[in-house]
Amino acid sequence: MFDFLKIAVEEIVKENFQQNIDANSIQINATPVDYTGDCTIVVFPFTKFSKLNPEATGNFFGEKLKAKNANIESYNVVKGFLNIVFSNNFWLNEFVTAKNNAAFGQSPTTNRKVMVEYSSPNTNKPLHLGHVRNILLGHSISEILKACGNEVIKSTLVNDRGIHICKSMLAWQKFGNGETPASSGLKGDHLVGKYYVEFDKQFKIENLKLKESGWSDEEVAKKNPMMMEAQQMLLDWEAGKPEVIELWKMMNSWVYEGFDTSYKMLGVTFDKTYYESNTYLLGKTAVAEGLQQGVFVQDEDKSVWIDLTLDGLDRKVLQRKDGTSVYITQDIGTAQLKYDDYEMDESIYVVGNEQDYHFKVLQLILKKLGKIYADGVYHLSYGMVELPNGKMKSREGTVVDADELMAEMMASAKSTTEELGKVEGLNDEEKEKLFYTVGMGALKYFLLKVDPKKKMLFNPAESIDFHGHTGPFIQYTHARICSILRKNILVRKPLADCVAAYVMNEAEKKLVQQILQFPTKILEAGKEHNPAHLANYAYALAKEFNSFYAVHSVLKANTEAEIQFRLHLVEMVATVIKKAMHLLGIEVPEKM
Template identity: 55%
Template sequence: MDIERFVSDTVCRSVEALYGPLEGEPLQIQKTRREFEGDFTLVVFPLLRRSRKGPEATATEIGSCVVAENPQFKGFNVVKGFLNLSLDERFWGERFMEIAADADYGRARPTGRTVMIEYSSPNTNKPLHLGHIRNNLLGVSVARILEANGHRVIKANLVNDRGIHICKSMLAWQRYGNGETPASSGMKGDHLVGKYYVAFDKQYKEEIRGLVAAGRSEEEAKREAPIMRDAQEMLRRWEARDPEVYALWERMNGWVYAGFDVTYKALGVEFDRTYYESQTYLLGKSLVEEGLRKGVFYRRDDNSVWIDLTADGLDEKLLLRGDGTSVYMTQDLGTAFRRFEENRLDDMIYVVGNEQNYHFQVLKLILKKLGYGEWSDHITHLSYGMVELPDGKMKSREGTVVDADDLIAAMVTTAREMSEGLGKLDDCTSQEAAEVARMVGMGALKYFILKVDPKKTMLFDPRESIDFNGNTGPFIQYTHARIRSILRKAHEAGIAYEQAPYVRFVPEETALVKTLAEYPAAVKAAGENFAPSIVGAYAYELAKQFNAYYHDHAILREEDQAVRAMRLRLASEVARVIRSATGLLGIEMPERM
């Protein structure tokens, strides 16, 4: 049952019985705020012109009619112009039985819409870092939430495998690598390539300092530094398919891909499609040529191609450099065109940091000017804030990032140390303890990142994320494991509960069912707002609520067998919904802790 619709329809009938047809005018009904008694609240102020009475009298009249005509409502109270309606315990008991009988509870019916969501989008010149972790976790979670909302979702990765930044690592390895490989060094391939990206930047800065000391301005020094000019020449040779440069590019990218795969597996991140900029930038160039023919773009004296967006309140944007090499916008145009053509998308979502807000504003506008407005209108930039550390921002070129692999390993190690210290692994075998530590460490990381609204910049504190008592992943995981332990003991004692009928709830049990009933709405809201934080907040609230209930009410020790069976079934459903909700965040639930 759609509870909100049921309440709305019921109240509507009473209002119309009292004051005549509403003629499509919507009623303002919302969930009752926690500090007031009731389940749903009707705002009566818009109805005063119909009732011709004061707010309290109108609310009382409507509440009396609703309760008298509908046994599902046990009572009401009035707070000024707000009518708070309370549903009967038996109503919630029936809803609980519906929830327990629904194997797909929380999942919507298919909508027929196809949505592609792009996340990760790494550069092949460095390993993944903490910022990439937020991107990947946000992307895969939003994908799962959209799937739960009934959409067909295509999870896509666009690998930034070409460009000047790639040539920097290649050139530095060529000069300083002495043939070093992942096999010879024992380093993951993405780490090895990242090492030479940092080496390039170190040499580049030294050359800039030397040129500035010789009298050049800083801008002149940046342009004239020999190593940068050599990197630009390597990019031109790559776009010309120079065999030597191309072979080196393929070799080093292969190292990086192997390294990325290890990190993705540890994060539980997967993709349905992988696009490579090296395969789409030429299509982007053809779109630029199309734009030149249409007069959308123009060519400057240095042969570079631009678009003038000043009339749209923006600025002029470069599409092709004077030497014919492409820029990010060129390849993004090509990639967008290819995706919409190949997949017949209804929506395209880009998970990219908020420093690229302007870029996507320009991308959508250029597509529209090229005549692809039906696509640009369905592009969404899921913009998220940066991840910062207590001592400031990360810088890849300087090698001061928080490496993703190091962080994952540290989270698992810390989870094991803290779990062992609290005695939560005492009943586990060594293999089970290692698996629980992995689940807890990764659960802590994922929940800490995803519980924050995507739009907000966040401060990451690894140790704070592993706390078994706060608003954390481990707290939710421990609650789930506690319930699973109760259910195992019930099975061992031969207590059947799976088909237990409804037995009158105590208020705390009714409150738990009400929270269970809110799960589909939480999933829907998370999908509409691209906000896994909504699902995270829901899972935490349900876990916290169950822990308070468990503290005050016996389950296995309950003497009334019917009540005991019903409580076990309620606990089982709480565990199921916790597992479903956290699954949308990519968090695994241990069976024991």
């Protein structure tokens, strides 16, 4: 937001020292609280050509800047730091511009198209906490990129085929007794997940029996009848055997119904769904293309490879000797399909960091194939969600189930809200809506406030708090402001009238400054693909407001001018909080 200062500094350097500097290299920060100033220019780098000491350099630039820009009221220099104070009117004008702009925060269109792929679940088990982090990140970054002026396509790639799917199908066939979501009351994805676990259980029992009957470990691993049945089922599926396809369709439809419920609860949607059952053969085209270009090589056993050792990576197989394609080859094909469908400028994959190497390889291969979209591939890599005793492991039953977690968050929101006596005057529907909003707000904020790149810890015992640096704290701030606006009895004056001769106090000015940072924060979050920047911003703004609120009354301010101005000010705080939280996929209540 201080770009105009940077340009001014650039001009001063040019006019006085005949040097060209890059305006973007000029460092301007918010002035630390202990010093006087609205922003601070670091002048150390200018001493090179000013031939003056830092202090004198600061004064020189301060004087020149003040002469150039009427909005600068004063300046002071401490060591190599030039602190600038802007006039009251400057801030008021900025505030008016922001508040009158209904789309404040929204950048003009970039004419860029971005696809964000996220969630991308397997259809053999329900969603867990790791998926939740993925989904919230994907949704949030999509909204942020829209706000940055991009056209965004939200997509997901459903892993609906493969041996793991056959395992749950087989177990259901053997032990299910025709159980359906309708007959059991179980959510579809949980029902299918149950049989995936059942397969593993029975498989282990069978292995033990086989060992007891004298089979070697190797024989057991290779020839376990259940595993062989599952493998046969996969072959049958690929061959399109009707009864297998029918079973597959039925069980997948249960899972999708379950996922839809979870997605709805999470408040996320997709514009485009890709199914691996439709894309898994696309790799073959890619292989043919690569061979023709000489980028890939075929070994004597007919397997196809790419040698990336000169790029510091490995030799990688792309097609098995039996002619079937592997994971990465499917991804090459899918990347092409996505591009053919949308011709996007950037293609973001929200995928865990255990696949960092995979995406490095994928992008490199696409480059070697000469794909123009290769540079647009971006792996939004996020860290695992860990429990106090380490990673979540489905086999050890330590996964935190997404549906259960959401239900617990809402129950927790309910009991806390009731304890605080905040439900008075709400009907049942409003109450449920509030518990949902607060519970989900707490969960979402908890997962989005940390840098995606970093692994994070989730402690079920301590659960998620509603105090301090949390979603509900920010939601509460919004509700407080709404309460003020509801209780106001004055006829509101237009903002322009309110600022005409108004002089802000320090607390008001700080709030205005905080508000004005919003657009910059969105761009930063978009550029770095990091919603945490916005989460932390929303918290800083809410905190600033609460400090203000504790000391200054809005409705009982000393003069009507103060009341009128503050009404506009806090209204804007509420608006920005709401917008920022929306970009995180979090709703804010008007009462709580």
